[in-house]
Amino acid sequence: MDGGVISKKPSVTSSQVADHAGVSQSAVSRTFTPGASISPKTRAKVLAAAKELGYRPNAIARSLITSRSRIIAVVMAYLENLFYPDVLEELGRRLSAENYHVLLFTGFKDRDSDPVFDQLMQYRVDGIILASTSLSSELSEECTAAGIPVVLFNRYVPNLKVTAICCDNVAGGRVVAEYLHDTAHVRPAYVGGEHDATTNLDRARGFTGRLQELGVALHAHEAGGAFSYTAGYSAADRLVRQSVRPDSIFFASDVMAVGGVDAIRAANLRVPDDISVIGFDDVPMASWPSYELTTVRQPITQMVDETAKILDFDKSAIKKPFRKILFMNGMLVERKTVMDRRRRLSLARPAQA
Amino acid sequence: MDGGVISKKPSVTSSQVADHAGVSQSAVSRTFTPGASISPKTRAKVLAAAKELGYRPNAIARSLITSRSRIIAVVMAYLENLFYPDVLEELGRRLSAENYHVLLFTGFKDRDSDPVFDQLMQYRVDGIILASTSLSSELSEECTAAGIPVVLFNRYVPNLKVTAICCDNVAGGRVVAEYLHDTAHVRPAYVGGEHDATTNLDRARGFTGRLQELGVALHAHEAGGAFSYTAGYSAADRLVRQSVRPDSIFFASDVMAVGGVDAIRAANLRVPDDISVIGFDDVPMASWPSYELTTVRQPITQMVDETAKILDFDKSAIKKPFRKILFMNGMLVERKTVMDRRRRLSLARPAQA
DNA sequence: CTGAAAGCGCTTACAG
DNA sequence: CTGAAAGCGCTTACAG
Secondary structure (H helix, E strand, O other), rough: OOEEHHHHHHHHHHHHHHHHHHHOHHHHHHHHOOOOOHHHHHHHHHHHHHHHHHOOHHHHHHHHHOOOOOEEEEEEEEOOOOOHHHHHHHHHHHHHOOOEEEEEEEEEOEEOHHHHHHHHHHHOEEEEEEEEEEEEHHHHHHHHHHOEEEEEOOOOEEEEOOOOOOOOHHHHHHHHHHHHHOOOOOEEEEEEOOOHHHHHHHHHHHHHHHHHHHHOHHHHOEEOOOOOOOHHHHHHHHOOOOOOOOOOOOOEHHHHHHHHHHHHHOOOOOOOOOOOOEEOOOHHOOOOOOOEEEEEEEHHHHHHHHHHHHHOOOOOOOOOOOOOEEEEEEEEEOOOOOOOOOHHHHHHHHHHH | OOOOOOOOOOOHHHHEEEEEEEHOOHHHHHOOOOOOOOOEEEEEEHHHHHHHOOOOOOOHHHHHHHHOOOOEEEEOOOOOHHHHHHHHHHHHHHHHHHHOOOEEEEEEOOEHHHHHHHHHHOOOHHHHHHHOOOOHHHHHHHHHHOOOOOEOOOOOOOOOOOEEEEOOEEEEEEEEHHHHOOOOOOOOOEEEEOOOOHHHHHHHHHHHHHHHHHHOOOOOEOOOOOOOOHHHHHHHHHHOOOOOOEEEEEEEOOHHHHHHHHHHHHHHOOOOOOOEEEEEOOOOHHHHHOOOOOEEEEHHHHHHHHHHHHOOOOOOOOOOOOOOEEEEOOOOEEEOOOOOHHHHHHHHHHHOO
């Protein structure tokens, strides 16, 4: 056993470096502060001493005095929803490029972020990103009062005075309706996700609204109840057992749609020949050969960019619109789960003639 | 536009609370330090004042003086590998229960964690978890010198003096070999993941080693090159086109195995009737109805528990074994992708007789 | 450009 | 149990 008591050793401080370099502690600090006034000569001496001693500025001490932690809290409730790991990676990339860091809160079983709020505020974070969760209005107002920007990611709360960044889910739903109409589908169904999520509500609203405008009757509206594979599978299973089946199903998310495709196939029906399927998100799985899912791609990179803009109060102290809801456009990605039923008609007509 | 310049307002300090409560600043501090010596009466006064002013202790200031940040750095390279979001959630749950917090580093494209090391050290983290990445030996020794525990999660480096926590991948591979042998498979193949990952190497070694002991020839060893769906798909596709096909394939991970199942089906073959398939990890997808993948489950909860034990230097300052490699047992989860070929034999025999 | 000094918001011996 | 005081490791006016 080469064990031992584990205890943190005190690390090298700027004063130690200063002594070693024969300069003041201020000079050391200035060397590590971009833009600070320091001569190349002193700087070189400090750098040499720092390297020799293995000095690294203490971000904690710096935070205390600047009251800027360069830490952004990210609260993410549902990591299992495939879409979120993607978001998290993009967020990590983007924030670290701006020299921010991510304090992650996940794994707690709650609908809102209130339980972790105290924790995150104690670290004096510079911003808060809530992905698929929200905050009570008292708490969000506390943030506003404290001057800490909050961004709801992929969710919004109409009456809450908090900035939200979402894909335009209503528009996404409308695009799907149009696409299904254009390809001559006449019995479209919708399968919903988590019931009161704005993502679910808006996709449904856009879809059914546009369908109605186009004079297409909604064949069925199944409540999935969650954005999960299982929810998609069961809902599709129910639809498939109806005496009159839908000719197309729009699922509230890709993972649900994948479940749906599997259920349809399990019933010995073909996608898209018997039933067309469309999802939402464009997670990596959507492009797997066995699914080749037609879906609406969420503009993750742009969404993260906008998030970064809201949080980045360093570069520009200009007036920024606070508390707005940003809807960004998704993009229809055509793959192989929707059949153009006009083709079938045009094939059928000559035979009939 | 109800915008405005976003700037952090100074928050309430312990001195302000002290003034308001008519006690010393020390008393305020003690009120918020579990176990500190404080009378119920003073405590109540402080608590009332704190509530009224909206006081929250400043974790940054506390960290500076205690030289304990209660922050654990988690470096995770491949979030898209489905297994890791699971790990991250479990880690989040476990660490927050111990009042630790996760500083997440992800989204950088690199094999080792050296590039983010500086960042994480500046925050004076209390521990480092490296999932699917490693560290150069200089850096890991720097951690040892600084008394900061490092844990490699799901990966180990034989010559590196760093504690590692892994599933026993060799044992897992052996179990798979035995299972395939017991079920009368005679042409087993292995499809590898990321080439030099210990997970890949050990699973291969356990599998082929045990096969050899059992007198079963390895039918084929395909290099997948990555733990991805696509890698699994292509490898299976190649195997399926051979003049003599394998009767079973062990994939280095579930995501790969799922790709493999799809490739096999795309070739109009059946799983498990024509080819049995086994994966590794037991990610949520493995139990989806369209796959029902037989696999080796990684003991995530136990692995996270052990990780927490290594990092938790608060509770017990006893001697802890440092720098050990912990191999934890996986569990074979039987689902529907392996066919018991003895049955086929016993059915075949009477017909032949 | 440089250094001495104040101070960020806490914890923790120390003395009472 | 309580308070005054030192000090954690920095940044940043201030004066030179």
